[in-house]
Each structure stands twice: as structure tokens, then as C-alpha cells.
Amino acid sequence: GESVGLHLPTLSVQEGDNSIINCAYSNSASDYFIWYKQESGKGPQFIIDIRSNMDKRQGQRVTVLLNKTVKHLSLQIAATQPGDSAVYFCAERFFGNEKLTFGTGTRLTIIP
Amino acid sequence: DVKVTQSSRYLVKRTGEKVFLECVQDMDHENMFWYRQDPGLGLRLIYFSYDVKMKEKGDIPEGYSVSREKKERFSLILESASTNQTSMYLCASRSPGQEPYEQYFGPGTRLTVT
Secondary structure, X not given: OOOOOOOOOEEEEEOOOOEEEEXXXXXXXXXXXXXXXXXXXXXXEEEEEEEXXXXXXXXXXXXXXXXXXXXXXXXXXXXXXXXXXXXXXXXXXXXXXXXXXXXXXXXXXXXX | OOOEEEOOOEEEEOOOOOEEEEEEEOOOOOEEEXXXXXXXXXXXXXXXXXXXXXXXXXXXXXXXXXXXEEOOXXXXXXXXXXXXXXXXXXXXXXXXXXXXXXOEEXXXXXXXXX
């Protein structure tokens, strides 16, 4: 999962396995959450979002789960591929705000 | 496709120099953002602009200023660069009220201050 500090949490997963990346968010007033993927040398790219009135949302090979009780967000990637290797960030938006607050990121490495 | 471009991918400057980082977006977005990215600290918002000539401080504005004279261009200025401003700088843009809430990012500028 994500944490504050100088070290980037890492997760190594065998190709073809499922991966789960966790994130603890900070504000119970946040109403919207996003996962971003950042590949080496590129800016972050949107993967999937979820509103606070939902518990789960599915995309193509990705699922986001939201647990508001413990302020926890997770990103599940099914059948991981080498192209999934990247740093993944969660981000939260406070209600009515145009700004996002980002987590510290998790580096996912897919082992061939 | 939305395109956000940043003027330089890599930049090396000396302590005390004035540094300009330029960002241009081609989708007529009202909102533009400057972040810095450091390992283990994620993306931290420096400044935000919600329209031409409008700006708002983010979480870490100290040592930085911004300029938004045209809608498509948002500049980050380091008045007197210091070594602790060595970082990756990311620009983003979006239209307010658009769903999904997605900020579109440029590729980043890696700035080294020596």
C-alpha cells in the first residue's frame, strides 16, 4: 500500500497473475476517487474512477473497490501483462473542489 | 485526443537562476495545474489556474510563481532556483464539471538545479 516517506512501495507480480494495489485516503469528505498509471518517462494517465456512493466499479481488466468505513481504495488488475509495469497513484477529490490530492504511488513490476 | 506539451523534457540550471517552465494544452481547458513529483511523496500541487489571469496556491507554492496570460498556456516560474527544487514537474489540464473527472498530464520536465 501507499505511505508517506522517501521509499516508493513496490509490488512484484508474476505475469498472468492478478495484482491488488492499495491506497488509504485522507478525507472522509472526498466524493470522487481516481486511479492513475504512470509509465516510465510519461505523465500519469487515467485508468478508472469511482464515486463515493459506489463500492465497486469495473473496467477492462481493472476493478476499483472503495471502503468508506476505513477510507480505503484498491485497484485490482486481472491477468497482468508486461505493459502493466508502472507506478500507480490513487487520487481523491474533496467535495466541490476542482483539485485532486494524490497518494504517494506504488510501483508494480510484472515478472515474465 | 487531448495534448498537453511541456517545453523541455530535461533542464539543468544553476542555483539562483530564474527558470521558466512552459505548458501548453490544445483542448481549450479552463483549468490548468502545476505539480512536482518526488519519489515517495507522490504528486504535490504547486499552483492551479481556473481561468486566464486567475491563479490559486496549491499545497507547496513557496519559491514558485505562475503566469496565465492565454488560456492554452500556463507557465511555472522559479524566481531564484535552489537545489531543493530539483524535481520532476508535471503540468495538467481539464475542463471544470467534465465527467469523468480527469486531469490530462504532459510528459513532465525533469529539472536539475546545481
